[in-house]
Amino acid sequence: MKIGAVILARSNFGRWPGKLKADLGGKPVIERVVERWVKVKGLDSIILSTTDRPEDKWLMNLAGRYGIDYTTGPPDDRGLRYFEAVRDNLLDYFIPAPGNWPFIEIEVIQEVIQAARQNPGFSWYRYMRHSCSGISIGVMNSKMIVEYQKNGTDQELWWDVVAEDKKAFILHNWKDVDLRNKYLIDLNIAYPLEVALFNKIIKYLGYYPECYADFVKAYTEMKTL
């Protein structure tokens, strides 16, 4: 069983073109993302999927610096870029890894990978049924992406479509009060002032947060926020 993570990244996001280059605790957002994924155990490969546009060349160089693979594809079709990365790297299962999730918990990723290896045959392995942006993660059977491509299912809807899929292996549920009380904030990067807030938290903590609890601690303690 070959499992890979596909990090989706490109420079020209419509809403905020400079997002992946934004400084987060002294490094670009995308570098923080890559740094985190290379620490994950149990992955057979990590692929940075970008475009062949000149403005994305730095992303290919970044992949080279971290010793991970990269593929290029159409800028505006994320589903196809995932598909091509999976196909070209002969992955049996893959993890869609958004390029704007720099705080994803390594333990969470590893727990989902382990579930996939121990319970083969499911279409999806999800940490939680419903996503919590910036934290929830899933391992997808590569056969699913072939089906989605064939049916033209919008990539934005993958998570919603799978919510009722009986072939999905769900590790946790929001009804678990401990889980609900742990994940109290959205940790993806979508807007400039969110990065500003996260930088303030990093400065307050004095280190780059490794886990979700660090954020809750900072939010709770930072009275001046």
Add this chain to the structure above:
Amino acid sequence: MKLFALITARCSSGRFPNKVISMLGGKPMIEQIIIKAKKLKDIDGIVLSTSVLEADDILVSIAHENGIYWYRGSNEELADRHWDTWDEFDLTHAITMSGDSPFFDLEIAQRIIKRMREYSDYWTYGAYSPLGCLVSGHLTGGISRQLLEAQVKAYKKCKNKAEIQECYAQAFSLPVGDPRICLVDCSDIMPPTKTAIKIDIDYPLEMAVMNRAIEHLGYFPEKYEQIEKAYKEIVSL
């Protein structure tokens, strides 16, 4: 033409239960939305659409206390509840608001209403940018009965819940450039590529930050620029 402000909300959200009645700027969040909606001009009414669950009784009380209509429908199917609300009030158009988006910009909503009154034949009306980028929490838009009818037709063909979800999502996200969409230029109010924060509330700590922003402002913001300014100031930029 019968045009309502349509607020959808329920208390039993999985991730953050009772989110819509959590306190924001000294009042339940849903009440802040109702108060802001009541400032809109040229609408025929305001309705809060919620579920039949006992947990949502409080929403009905808040609607009643604030003198707006309410409707209770299916808890399981948002789509059913949505459509039943339209039927109950015989609506032809609605400006929609979500119970977790209290910072919608009043001026943008007003422009969308004006456009719906002027040109009633479109399916949806929104402050979309040509890039298709919306600010989270600013999904306030106008929809017409034609869209609802198309949805019902597509919905009946769905075989399972997953298909219904997909159908519902697609019906509400016509592609940019579709002639059924009426674009309302609001780039002077909220330039899509320059917006700096998301303004919906999904998690408890987001609400805590927004409460600090409101406290910093000293009033509940009616414009996007006001909440952005306050947010910027509290993170000391």
